[in-house]
Amino acid sequence: MRKGSSLLSLPVVLLAAAAGAAVGVGGYAFAYAKGTSYLGNDPATCSNCHVMSGHYAGWQASAHHAVATCNDCHTPAATVSKYAVKAENGWHHSMAFTVGGFPDVIRARAESSAVIEGQCRHCHAQIVDAMTGGRDGVSCIRCHASVGHLR
Structure with missing residues (x-):
């Protein structure tokens, strides 16, 4: 090894520092936002954000x-797809609430x-099969939009 050389180059150090900062800030935000509460099934968790209080x-x-509960309607029943949907929704929610720009009236994507x-x-x-004869073209939400959340 030459005198004055280092095992770590400046780009590697900067990349490690950036990764450490991202993990640190992300971890703090996850803890501050009570992120682990979203892994459960308590409906009160959905009102952690004040914009969800009305819902x-x-x-x-x-x-x-x-x-x-919220998860019974807003996530699939199967475990893997349930947590995949929770992760996707969590990403969209965290981005919207962090950078702003979400509408006053929140609508489902x-x-x-x-x-x-x-x-x-x-x-x-x-009931659905009896009413629709098994056809998929009829939307429950079209007529029953306020069933889960009274407006």
Whole structure:
């Protein structure tokens, strides 16, 4: 080894510092936002963000309050897809609340609406099949949009 040379080059040190800062800031944000609470099934978690308070209050006043939590409608029933959807939604929520720019009236994205529709059909399969004859073209949400959250 030549005199004055180092095992670590400046780009490697800068990359390590940047990675460390990203992990540190991300870890702090996850802890500050009570990130682990989103891994569970407690509906109160959804009101961690003040913009969701109205949706939480609407759910508490709805008929589904006694039989379904947020995850029952907003995530698929299968474990892997449930946590994949939770991760995707968490990413979108954290980005929206961190950088701003989200609308005053929050609407479900198309992907989220598809999950909700699927969960309606999953829980109410017998009724839906009897009404639709097994056809998929009929939307539960179109007529029952306020069932989960009273407006």
